[in-house]
Amino acid sequence: MKFKSRNFDQASNVLEITGLTVRLTGNDKADPVLDAVSLKIRQGETVCLVGESGSGKSVTSLSIMGLLPKGVLAATGGHIELEGRNLLELNAQAMRDMRARKISMIFQEPMTALNPVLRVGEQIGEVLDTHTKLPAREKKARVLDIMNQVHLPDVERIYRSYPHQLSGGQRQRIMIAMALILEPQLLIADEPTTALDVTTQKQILSLIAELQEKHGTAVLFITHDMGVVAEIADTVHVMKLGRIVEHAPVETLLRAPKQDYTRQLLQSVPSLSPRAPRAMPEGQTVLAVEGLQKVYGAHGVFSRREPTRAANDVRFSIPRGRTLGIVGESGSGKSTVARCIMRLIDPTEGEIRVAGKEIATLTRRQLRPYRRHIQIVFQDPFRSLNPRWTIGRSLIEGPLNIGEDKQAALARAADLLTLVGLPDDAVHRYPHQFSGGQRQRVAIARAIAMEPDVLVADEAVSALDVSVQAQVLDLLDELQQKLGIAILFITHDLRVAAQICDEVLVMQHGHVVEHGTAAEVLSNPQHAYTRALIEAAPGRSWDFANFKELQGA
């Protein structure tokens, strides 16, 4: 692993934050959201800000931009100095002048950060309208130029497109173009790649690096992905509960973290090297899929949509007690397969055999007795539990459906909660009284309550912080050992797949392109696509948990 190791001692400061404190307005008693944050960024430097969700990364960036939500959050102390001026003291007009000219920002969600009803060319051009007085022709030329610089294809067409007509990566490039067109001294990027798949992420990261090089821009890069940090950072700041707990040049931090919190954070990052292969058990096949195909949206008189072949000739089988991972980039058809297997949607073709019974063609009513054999855990822990139901009610819904006695089911629900590591009095609480990780445990408990043979986990840990993610993965592992369930684990994160799967199946455009044991697929990929996926994984040669290079990389 090659880290950046430039020295910035000579470089001038672009931004210097000292003792920045941000509080909830009208609530002085609550802990401050930012507690005396200090941070400096020098010309050409990339500073990464890491830390778990809610630690105050975004609030820091919004404070710099002067975009803290009015009436909710307010900076109550400290300085943010840029070119010798304290940004906190500027009036609204002066602050507006700063934006885009001196400091720019890219946001996390490329899907929502662009105005859906304006053409993207116009949106980039608006920066020029606001801060310069260029004639229309020149303006357009500059916009096209920056669009070329961010490597957008066919810029004339894209200039006239609306955001929804672009892919996520293209939209993020538009955001970057918008941020850099006036060559600001500081670029703030708040998780700019989290919503993108790995290959696109790689492109965007190298694009930012390239432009930074070209324009000498200082970058404040916010992320929770340690891999990304390893790839791009010069200096790293670690945040926890509104404070900066540690900061150091990147290599120093990754090799020799000083604070417990940092060590813990790094240790939670799953390794890309596959787990040790488990002994193949004798268990019978509990789920077998054969020639599965799903075509979306092939009807509608005036609908001009092309039918989407989201899954094509997918076949696999899982024996008891084993975990099969499905990986692939966004839109490759992973969820489609999961939903077909669950019969939440009807497959177009193919066989699905659960506990020896073909269920692909059963009606909903006929299906009901077989439901218990196969259960699912969804990605979003905040939406997969009915917010109006107590945890207990959610947990016994399935058992009641298969005729279990209510008292017995409730008693078992309490046991299940203990099993997934929650207090058993949680039965009476509501979902909003739990954190995301805890909710995901409840969701798992709900699935387990049916005593299924197969558990489908569709991105079940993707929404969670790395530390929480690690706990949930451990939980799944433990349950599998105790109960002998087969797990179908869907993820786009190769690190996660490497840690939990026995076998891995790689999907691209609805096709299975590679299928083998985790060790084979991840260490010795055959298909070009699989190789590209692995290539793109950031920090793939660093073993974060052990603070050293990965063996054999």
Place this chain on the structure above:
Amino acid sequence: EGKTITAVMHSGLRVLDPIITTAHITRNHGYMIYDVLIAVDENFKPQPQMADWTVSDDGLTYTFTLRDGLKFHDGAPVTAADAVASLKRWGKRDSGGQLIFDVTDSLEAGDDKTIVWKLKSPFGPLLDIVGKQSAVPPFIMPERVANTPAEEAITGYTGSGPFVFVQDEFQPGVSVTYKKFADYVPRNEPASWMAGGKKAMVDEVKWVTMPDAQTSINALLSGEIDYLEQVQIDLLPLLESSEDVSVETRDALGYQTMGRLNFKHPPFDNKKIRQAALMALSQEDVLGTLIGNPDYYKVCGAIFGCGTPLGDETGADTLISGGDTEGAKKLLEEAGYDNTPIVLMQPTDVISLAPQPVVAAQALRNAGFNVDMQAMDWQTLVTRRASQAKPAEGGWNVFFTNWMVPEISSPLISAMLNGRGDDAWFGWPKDDKIEELRAAFVAADTPEKQKEVASEIQKHTMDEVLYIPLGQYLMPQARSNKLTNMIPSPVPVFWNIEKAD
């Protein structure tokens, strides 16, 4: 730029055939554009209008002679053939007309100018009926129009009257415009009610409808309109302070308000119970609520109206003295009233008809009647009163209405005095005695004899309770002071009126 009178009439003009409907607004429209053969003057005496007449000594042949210069609006001369066709069509619709045609031998045009009407037996009041001013006067139309079947509405609106109907500007229910008919030749006599010279003194008359009483008063006050045919008496104070506007009673006879019982169904098929209902009611209460201001109403027990030649108040003592609840109770008891509910229809949308049922319902209840007052709009009431079904099954027992006094001032005209059972007016009394009396009235050849019979009819009507007169009231009109010389006739007419600049 000619002179225009903008008038707000009591309702919107929708039906343009003055023979097919009895609606007053259509009659008023008729007087604007049509002329009549003969017409009554302010002394209730028929006078020549389009025609003079002679009567044969045996009273069997009437000969009318058209005067010179009569022309339709399309320029064609008015001929006797036009008049004959018009009279015949009228005779099919109008109840008075029907009586004459019952005894008509022939009605023919003698030549272009003479109309000869031969009867089988003498019919004293023929001229009174042909010359009557209301409830369908025989307007003279071109023969081609008059040949329209009596059940269908006419579609051509050519008259020979002093004003021309402007078809293009007609909006049913909203506004109607009349232009002065330049070729109209008025009679030389001074105008007196519907008789005499009809001289149009303005170029245009525009009737507009205003659904809101206050709006029309405000419009008059602000000079947006010139004339308001009816002013609600309660609203008079709004007009009193204005110097530009006069409030006056054009027509000294006014209206009679009355109740009608349904003779076909219990309990009012029982004479005693009908009498009890009459006894329970008090004119003063009804009029006080309906009109309020005593200057504008008159307690009057005469079925032919007070101030008319035949008016006589016999038998109406309780009505005019405040009702006799106790007497009514006693009568009810004697009659063995079994508490059958009586369906009383109340129209909610006509201001001059809404209060009567409310007051009556209260009075009837006080006397021990079981009253089921059902509110509805006037058109529903009109539909429902035609139903002979049982009251519980969509029929009715009582309703109230108003007539202009000239429309009930004679037993020949008054629709409620028809006693022919199912062929009679709504309520359908089968009463041979009243039919005899009406025949006697036709046969009476002097005013004195007529008066005698009329007095019999009054007595009989009150005894049988053919209908319950609830008193007489006046409707003041308001006009801009620019308008002068309006004829004080029951029908508001626009000839003779002058408008200052």
Place this chain on the structure above:
Amino acid sequence: MAANPQPAARLQWFFGAIALPSGWRVGVGPMIAATVLTLIVLSALFAPLLAPHDPLAMDALQRLKGPSDTYPLGTDAYGRDLMSRVLTGGQISLFIGIGAAIVSVVIGLLIGLVSGFFRVADAIIMRLMDSLMAIPSILLAIALVALNGPSIWSVMGAITIPEIPRVVRLVRSVVLSAREEPYVEAAMALGSSMPKILWQHLMPNTLAPLIVQGTYICASAILTEAILSFLGAGVSTEIPTWGNIMAEGRVYFQIKPSLIFWPGLMLSLCILSINLLGDTARDLLDPRLKKREG
């Protein structure tokens, strides 16, 4: 008149906020509204005790009189006591308002649930509802009332029918979005039957918006009743309602404004309070807003 459901909007009347036991914070405005509404409802309920006279008793000699000891608010054109009529009028007006709200919400909820969940039924039901919506409600109401006679029931029916499609649309849209929630899919995966999912998972989502919509329907029904009376197609004049007291009184608007003023005041206060409470309920019940408040 029909008020449509509006998404997130907050109306916090005055800053002085009062904390309710459950931790809900309600402005002073809604508190006043609740008090006013309670008073109006109570006065209507106890009208027979409070009214100084029989609201139907007429006195021909006391027409259009001003306030006096016997007639605290004066008399109307029939010499009836205005105060007694206004008090009693509240009964029917509120009955129509609340009745219309309950009936249209219940019917709309049932249709909307079915329509939101079953695609086949949806196409047909929504065409029907579109058609019902297309008929302007006041015209439909006038037509129904004029044709069926002006009973309380026809007025209520006339007001209710045009509201149903709006409720259906509301319920349907909630169901459409809620059924995409993972917890609904989870319930399916757990083998819950369609009716069960519909009633236990989806229906509760519609309750909050329905309560809000219900208040708007209630307010608009009371107002529509008044307008129908104004147009001569309301409840029988023998039964006083705020609407027909005003309709009868409108002729005397310039002579005796109190005939419109008092029922109008009661009506407006009542509707104002209901609307305010509806807005407050919407804010309290809207989870999105709660989330944004943090």
Place this chain on the structure above:
Amino acid sequence: MLGYILRRILAVIPVMAIVAVFVFLLLRLTPGDPAAIIAGDAATPAQLERIRTSLGLSDPLHVQFFTWAKLLFQGDLGTSLISSTPVTQMIGQRIWPTINIALMTIVLSVLLAVPMGVLAAWRHRTWVDYVVMGFSVLGFSIPVFVIGYLFILAFSIELRWLPVQGYVAPSQDFGKFLARAILPCLTLATIYVALIARMTRASMLEVLGEDYIRTARAKGVKETVVLFHHALRNAAVPIMTIIGTGFALLIGGVVVTESVFNIPGIGRLTVDAILARDYPVIQGMILLTSAIYVFINLLVDLSYTFFDPRIRY
């Protein structure tokens, strides 16, 4: 795009068909006998029967319906039972005042309400917001006719600035038209403004919380541009929707306002027709207003594609 437009237009057909059947049944299955009305005070049962036959009212229901529907297809709405005028002609005479007043009201309302709503959302929870919302709630709470009377009392009778009533076609004398149209438009606008301002505010509040608004601010764009260029266009779809569905409200208001201000429009025509049981006119009017409503909402739907490029299915 074309598919979307076509689909929307085709969807109108079943809706109007159901409206037609509904309107027909509504009127024929309920009591009320036009023959009795035409016949007048002195009619005998026999006369009534003859009139009924001549009107085709004695035919079986389905025969009446098909006769009516066939003529409808030829654009013939029948002839008024009362005034014997063709319904199309009556509507032709009466529709312009209504259209002019309604259009003016819509324009006036949108011009007033949208800035009000935007302002309220922008100054969320300040006195500006409370005033706008207060006005909106109030606008819903006072019956239209009371507002109309109050305006007349104030502006026509006390101040004498404007005429009390009436209507003059704008083509005839625009000044006079304006003088007479202002009060009815204001009266009608109160509810409509309340409705639109409310929706604008709610919708803007939602949009102002979106990420792209933050993006726009991060570009240093001025607040007015943020509000009117970025936010309002995104908030436009629900606002357009409420303008469309609020049109039903407007029709209701028109009926009342036309009575109060004595405007010879179709609102009054309808009320008069209903009270007179003039079936062909009622049918024609309900069909027409429904068609206008459907048409307006079709336009509103199509306008979505203008405001939101994503709607192209």
